[in-house]
Amino acid sequence: MAEAAASAAVHHEAPQGFIRKYIFSYDHKIIGIQYYLLALVAVFVGMGLSLFMRLRLAWPNAELPFGVGVMTPETYLALMTMHGTLMVFFVLTTAPQGGFGNYFLPIQIGAADMAFPFLNMLSFWVTFLALLVMLAAFFVTGGAPISGWTAYPPLSAVGEVAGPGLGTGQTLWIVSLAIFCGGALMSALNFIATTLDMRAKGMSLMRMPLTVWTWFVTAILGLLAFAVLLAGGVLLILDRTAGTSFFIPGGLVISEQILSHKGGSPLLWQHLFWFFGHPEVYIAILPGMGVTSQILSTFARKPIFGYRAMVYAILGIGFLGFFVWGHHMFISGMSPYSAIAFSVLTMAIGVPSAIKTFNWLGTLWGGSIRFTTPMLYAIGFVSLFVTGGLTGIFLGQPALDLYFHDTYFVVGHFHMIMGVAAIFGIFAATYYWFPKMFGRMMNDTMGKVHFCFTFIGVYAIFMPMHFLGMAGHPRRYPDTTSVDFLAALDPVHLFITIAAIITISAQFLFLINLLWSYFRGAKADINPWHSTTLEWTVSSPPPHDNFGGKEPIVYRGAYEYGKPDAPEDYVMQTAPD
């Protein structure tokens, strides 16, 4: 019944008008591109904000362009909050899942569209609205909020009395996230229904590409995690606007003003936020793991090593991801006994992550590796994932967190793994799938130059942050002038800023490559990489209903490369036995 309704909804006619075709489109491919473009705008804004932060840290008294002048501490904190929020929600959640997941999940499982195309369109436009509301926070009185992307109450709950940006700006911030949660929940439902109901004949779960597995598990994480963030967000809005006290304890005195709130708990927000926030890390990184697996196997011309172990590792990470949120709160004042439980579970989640790394190396072992641009990014992903994962072994121990919590060590760690590793997944996916999406190849030389700058650049930016953290440098400091021991660390800040300027400049190469290739790139044929999955059986770009009204039949798993008795060194999933 549900299946019939779903398939009826999917078989929408190809629209003719521009608005129905490109703006309010039901087509998952257009919606995927819309999500990608939204993330592209957000990532350049977010990166620009980080550049200004870096300039301030290197040259605290410099006159900065665009009317910023000498940056005040509150401006720094506002940029920092918006940088984190834009990157986590509108880039890392949006591009890998909403972008590539939307575009390729239906094609890779042999479906004509998502299960609920209208809902899909709605998810995107709700996310778009959330972005507008978020950006509006820059332009209201008091500016953007200064409470960080984690928005801990009471700072985020008590309003302007606690500082600039904590009035209207903070309200817009929370409203935007609540709207975002709405879009993410609709999108998650759609992904889950599509994966379960719309697979082509022969596409058993254990034949699905690992990309599909990661999008599927990410959607389940999103459904459970964003629901909790939405609840927390609504409570925070009520605390701010309706005088409730969910997160505000009694007896607060701010600037000699006694607040009338009573009985709330600041730690309640932290529990709700991190119950979302930790799965969110996997929402950002899992699709990158899927893409990396797909690309490593393709360009090593070898089956993925341990497909089943990879699937179980994805499921294991997804499951355990819900039981480790307390490791963000070791120092928060929660029960020290629970820290012990959370730390053991946190180490346990390192195991499936290690399985993935071993299997990636196993995939490359004995391969015949082709160093295309997407492959470079996939290899870069593995390197960054190892580095960022290992620093997590320090932070997962409550004993070591007694020093490292809220230092630059944490900033270095999460940027390595959740930031740039996930971004490398997005880059890899872009270079890999661009030919399918737009029918043209991206420029390989430009891609390789972009990779070199970016790969060396991100290590030069984020590795030194671990050294700052070891020296005890607290994070979220607009300047280093008021704490004596920080003066010795100024050269490190200067080095990071210079590395950031170079790396950020190199990102324009990517933008130029995208534009140039879109108009001038060499024509791509159906399967330029000699890949095996279903998207490579249809034209580039694929037709409106993906498979021209025919449902493909799947005969084998996704990664049949290098099969000895086969005529070519790859066997398509649709090739009959």
Place this chain on the structure above:
Amino acid sequence: MALLLALVISLITIVTMYIFAAKIWWFPPLISQERAAYDEQFMLTLVITGIIFFFAQLGLCYVIFRYRDQGKRAHYSHGNTKMEIIWTSATAILFIGLVFAGQHIWAQVHLESSPADAIQIEVTGQQFVWNFRYSGPDGRFGRLSPEFINESGGNPLGLDFDDPAATDDLVMPVMAVPVDRPVEVILRSKDVIHSFFVREMRLKQDAVPGMEIRLHFTANIVGQYEIPCAELCGLGHSQMRSYLLVMSEEDFQDWLRDNALE
């Protein structure tokens, strides 16, 4: 390309490991014997992760160079269950063993109660200063009441002087402690969340409004150490800094007496 990439990754690995090994940017010297276990646990973790880092990154370099495309068909294999089981168990034992090896450090700070002879100091964060309250000769902290708070009048915590226990309480902007004597910290906050951090003690704890969080330490080296705020508390976060003054027992008693007179 294979060679270039392998060289770049090796170089990044070696430079990174060199900077860690040369201790160019490092922890400040420890001032507490009981916290020496912290540095040992850090070194143990560093060595274990360092070895994994080295072999994983250089292993990656090896395979990408060794198995670069040389026109041959790749080795056809779907994996190896036995190896899968071996490395899964090995990682599980190593990671979980490591976390258990460090739990006593956590327990020492948070699960053991402070010694009976510990001197109690109440530490209260507010935007953007730290207040340190000593109970005075009677050994009891007096009552606090928010309506008595008066920053400019020298009563930032709102001591209620109707309570006799409050009259001898001493509130200071810096934290003096006697050397070699256990100190129990009672952490509070007036407004938003702050975090009490002393690098040299390897100790950090959030101060949360509405909660009283206790921890304890013993400093063994006389000197002056900084207490920066480590949890974002507003626009003055990076300026919220005080000092921990570790002094001899006599100096400490003098310090209490001198400041009580004022």
